[in-house]
Amino acid sequence: MKPSVTEINKLNPDSRREFLKNLLSGATTATVLMVYGPRILARPGADTRFWKEKSTEREWAYVIDINKCIGCGSCVRACKQENNVPATVFRTWVERYVITDEGVYVDSPDGALEGFEEVNAEIRDHAKTAFFVPKMCNHCAEPPCVQACPVGATFKSPEGFVLNDETHCLGCGYCVQACPYGARFINPEKHVSDKCTWCYHRVQNGKLPACVEACPNKARLFGDLKDPESEVARIFLEDKWMILKDMMHTEPYCFYIGLRREVL
Amino acid sequence: MDLPNDALVNYIYPNNAHVVWSLMIVIYPFITGLIAGAFVVSTLSHVMKIKDFEPLANFALIAAFCFGLFAGVPLLVHLGQPQRAFNIYFTPHTTSAMSVFGYVYGGYMILLAIEIWFVYREHFVRMANETRGMVKLLWSVLCLGVTTYHPDSGKVDRKFIYWLALIGIPWAFLLHGYVGFIFGSVKAIPWWATALQPIIFLSSAVVSGMAMILIMYIFMKWRNQTHYDYIMIKKFSAIMWGIFIIDWGLEMLELVHVWYRNDFDWTQIQPLISGPIFTSYVLGQILVLSLIPTIILAVVVLSKITGKIMMYLAVLASVLHVLQVLFMRFNVVVGGQSISKSGRGFVEFHWEVFGKEGMLTAILILAAPFVVYYLISRVLPVFEVKARDMGG
Amino acid sequence: MNKISPRSHLYQLGIVLVVFFTGFVVIRSYAVPASWNYNAWYRGDTLKDLKKLPLNYGGNESCKSCHEEVSLVEVVENQGEEEFVDEFEDEIEVENDEHTEAVMEFEHKSLNCESCHGPLITHAKGDEKIGDAIVMDKSNSQCMICHGQLISRPVDFPQFSEDVEKHKDLEEQTLCMKCHDPHDPIEEAELDEDEELLGDEL
Numbered sequence: 137m138k139p140s141v142t143e144i145n146k147l148n149p150d151s152r153r154e155f156l157k158n159l160l161s162g163a164t165t166a167t168v169l170m171v172y173g174p175r176i177l178a179r180p181g182a183d184t185r186f187w188k189e190k191s192t193e194r195e196w197a198y199v200i201d202i203n204k205c206i207g208c209g210s211c212v213r214a215c216k217q218e219n220n221v222p223a224t225v226f227r228t229w230v231e232r233y234v235i236t237d238e239g240v241y242v243d244s245p246d247g248a249l250e251g252f253e254e255v256n257a258e259i260r261d262h263a264k265t266a267f268f269v270p271k272m273c274n275h276c277a278e279p280p281c282v283q284a285c286p287v288g289a290t291f292k293s294p295e296g297f298v299l300n301d302e303t304h305c306l307g308c309g310y311c312v313q314a315c316p317y318g319a320r321f322i323n324p325e326k327h328v329s330d331k332c333t334w335c336y337h338r339v340q341n342g343k344l345p346a347c348v349e350a351c352p353n354k355a356r357l358f359g360d361l362k363d364p365e366s367e368v369a370r371i372f373l374e375d376k377w378m379i380l381k382d383m384m385h386t387e388p389y390c391f392y393i394g395l396r397r398e399v400l
Numbered sequence: 401m402d403l404p405n406d407a408l409v410n411y412i413y414p415n416n417a418h419v420v421w422s423l424m425i426v427i428y429p430f431i432t433g434l435i436a437g438a439f440v441v442s443t444l445s446h447v448m449k450i451k452d453f454e455p456l457a458n459f460a461l462i463a464a465f466c467f468g469l470f471a472g473v474p475l476l477v478h479l480g481q482p483q484r485a486f487n488i489y490f491t492p493h494t495t496s497a498m499s500v501f502g503y504v505y506g507g508y509m510i511l512l513a514i515e516i517w518f519v520y521r522e523h524f525v526r527m528a529n530e531t532r533g534m535v536k537l538l539w540s541v542l543c544l545g546v547t548t549y550h551p552d553s554g555k556v557d558r559k560f561i562y563w564l565a566l567i568g569i570p571w572a573f574l575l576h577g578y579v580g581f582i583f584g585s586v587k588a589i590p591w592w593a594t595a596l597q598p599i600i601f602l603s604s605a606v607v608s609g610m611a612m613i614l615i616m617y618i619f620m621k622w623r624n625q626t627h628y629d630y631i632m633i634k635k636f637s638a639i640m641w642g643i644f645i646i647d648w649g650l651e652m653l654e655l656v657h658v659w660y661r662n663d664f665d666w667t668q669i670q671p672l673i674s675g676p677i678f679t680s681y682v683l684g685q686i687l688v689l690s691l692i693p694t695i696i697l698a699v700v701v702l703s704k705i706t707g708k709i710m711m712y713l714a715v716l717a718s719v720l721h722v723l724q725v726l727f728m729r730f731n732v733v734v735g736g737q738s739i740s741k742s743g744r745g746f747v748e749f750h751w752e753v754f755g756k757e758g759m760l761t762a763i764l765i766l767a768a769p770f771v772v773y774y775l776i777s778r779v780l781p782v783f784e785v786k787a788r789d790m791g792g
Numbered sequence: 793m794n795k796i797s798p799r800s801h802l803y804q805l806g807i808v809l810v811v812f813f814t815g816f817v818v819i820r821s822y823a824v825p826a827s828w829n830y831n832a833w834y835r836g837d838t839l840k841d842l843k844k845l846p847l848n849y850g851g852n853e854s855c856k857s858c859h860e861e862v863s864l865v866e867v868v869e870n871q872g873e874e875e876f877v878d879e880f881e882d883e884i885e886v887e888n889d890e891h892t893e894a895v896m897e898f899e900h901k902s903l904n905c906e907s908c909h910g911p912l913i914t915h916a917k918g919d920e921k922i923g924d925a926i927v928m929d930k931s932n933s934q935c936m937i938c939h940g941q942l943i944s945r946p947v948d949f950p951q952f953s954e955d956v957e958k959h960k961d962l963e964e965q966t967l968c969m970k971c972h973d974p975h976d977p978i979e980e981a982e983l984d985e986d987e988e989l990l991g992d993e994l
């Protein structure tokens with residue numbers, strides 16, 4: 137119980153000083169807890185300057201397992217069909233990395249829309265290791281594209297989806313510049329900015345994103361971090377995830393398993 | 401080509417195939433730079449009361465306004481949905497460096513228009529009284545109905561001109577400096593992300609504006625067969641020379657700093673400047689178009705040379721300065737996007753001539769302010785009025 | 793405006809500016825979308841618009857909902873109407889139950905039906921069939937896009953080089969599907985020699 141002002145005044149000077157001291161330290165502790173508490177409890181560093189309406193019910197996350205990706209491109213094809221993505225741009229794509237003793241070979245022919253042909257003999261003979269890396273919008277907690285959008289066409293939805301309002305977008309392209317992952321593009325048919333939506337329309341209707349649905353080898357997972365039963369929550373708990381370009385402080389919500397340092 | 405991060409082949413992200421911000425976004429900061437620069441020239445007399453540059457003051461103000469009319473045009477051409485351009489006024493997202501553009505630009509154009517109105521109001525009043533019919537009506541509208549010039553209002557107007565010019569300086573700097581901030585704040589593009597960017601943009605803007613004003617001034621004096629003010633030209637060149645040295649110093653500081661820092665950014669920038677933009681940046685921007693005009697202006701300023709030779713040298717240096725700044729805009733805008741965010745490759749810039757954002761459009765937009773200036777100079781005594789008006 | 797003072801033009805200018813800004817404020821108030829979210833700064837109805845987008849892919853669950861006899865029974869049972877099931881069990885149409893197996897048990901059960909058969913939207917609308925779920929490409933490339941030999945693929949994933957070493961006994965190149973059921977490739981395909989493979993409706 138908080139003593140009233142008159143009660144405080146009734147106290148002798150010493151205990152009043154004591155009380156003020158307690159009050160001060162209490163207030164300091166409370167302030168520190170209020171400011172840093174949620175940050176300590178949340179994902180490390182997940183300060184949400186640009187995620188202004190965070191839902192308390194769900195926290196969607198995407199997991200990509202490098203060890204499982206077979207580079208078939210089913211996800212790319214499914215994404216194109218589900219979202220009517222024009223041929224020259226990609227909401228998701230798959231990169232192939234071949235680490236050789238002379239350097240790093242990376243390619244993504246047509247975004248892996250038709251899968252991959254084997255690399256040429258010269259690269260293959262020098263290969264030390266090789267793998268596929270699916271890429272897409274990272275649905276950052278600190279999305280630089282949302283920060284950059286001059287008119288509020290791009291935003292972070294309460295459930296964590298980074299979305300674009302194609303009826304309000306100017307097509308200025310600032311978000312394209314701001315995204316460190318090359319995940320944003322100007323739709324050549326609609327002349328507005330476009331991006332992966334994590335298939336918002338599917339997820340809100342109880343389905344999985346098309347790429348997750350299409351993946352034959354479970355290299356792509358999608359789920360709610362707040363649901364302890366979900367696979368993504370389990371992976372998160374194991375703390376073996378990695379993120380792309382962490383120095384950019386974008387706080388991605390796409391987590392990679394088995395990501396090698398060569399991947400940029 | 402030299403490739404970063406041990407890349408064996410040039411790999412760019414599939415969405416990076418094209419440079420999104422092309423020629424339109426190159427000439428946009430160039431034009432806003434000319435506005436800021438020209439405005440600074442007008443304030444040399446209007447605010448700092450430097451008597452030598454009085455002949456330039458109103459002329460530079462009109463020029464700034466003409467450039468200003470077309471600063472937004474390249475943006476409209478570039479936008480995917482130009483009909484929604486006003487969204488930047490309706491729902492400006494304050495976290496975005498770009499969102500203030502609408503208000504800063506619109507406000508600045510209003511300020512310029514009002515300042516010009518004050519400068520030429522006496523002329524408007526005279527014309528409204530001397531003409532008849534529709535023409536009289538137009539002049540009367542420009543006078544806002546007050547078709548009598550009160551003998552005491554000259555003093556009031558001059559006070560307003562002074563204050564508007566004074567507010568105009570930081571405003572012009574904001575208009576252009578923030579363009580630098582738009583680029584400087586993009587952490588995803590190493591060639592852009594530097595806190596020096598706004599200052600570099602600003603100093604180069606002042607150089608380009610001064611150089612352009614000098615070229616236009618001498619051109620018009622030559623066309624009107626009037627005498628050249630060699631002393632003014634020499635003093636003006638001296639200021640331009642000094643500001644360019646600061647500008648070039650800042651550009652070099654940025655480069656040396658990123659080289660010395662030797663972090664991830666340099667792994668991208670080193671191959672960029674030794675490959676895709678070697679010609680336009682190293683040879684063009686920092687060597688030919690910088691060192692030659694600096695040497696020329698050193699001769700103009702430090703030697704006792706005067707007369708036509710001095711003037712021709714000053715004009716030559718000015719042309720090179722304007723080109724240097726245009727190259728700088730190109731190297732920043734296109735150079736930055738040439739670095740694919742894949743970190744292992746460079747995007748090729750395709751020169752377009754007749755495309756929507758091609759060279760032809762760029763040339764038309766760059767030419768338009770001069771056409772408008774010509775039209776304005778038909779109806780406004782750009783040079784004459786002020787000698788009387790400002791003299792008092 | 794008969795009396796002209798040294799400042800009368802300033803009042804005129806003031807009126808012009810006030811009219812201009814008032815007009816701007818009025819236009820702006822109409823131009824901002826009604827559902828604008830002033831806290832997170834976006835048009836609130838965007839979420840509704842996006843939610844309404846058509847679902848082209850249904851996912852394997854949607855295939856099962858029509859093609860799996862068992863699931864129909866389960867649905868009713870889950871609703872606690874077991875008597876209803878008992879009564880009408882014989883009348884519930886049993887349709888293509890190999891699809892059930894394909895999704896539930898076969899080797900390729902993790903695959904998305906629509907990856908090969910095409911998106912649901914071309915096949916069914918609600919419970920109505922609107923088009924055949926035809927597999928357009930039955931060539932070997934359909935298999936090799938996943939199972940071709942690539943150094944980048946996980947080593948434990950079954951891969952075959954172009955000449956398919958495991959089939960040395962085969963004298964000429966042939967269709968994988970001739971012997972392998974694409975739903976359950978480990979089992980031999982139950983196909984007759986002369987059965988038409990290309991263009992076959994599944």
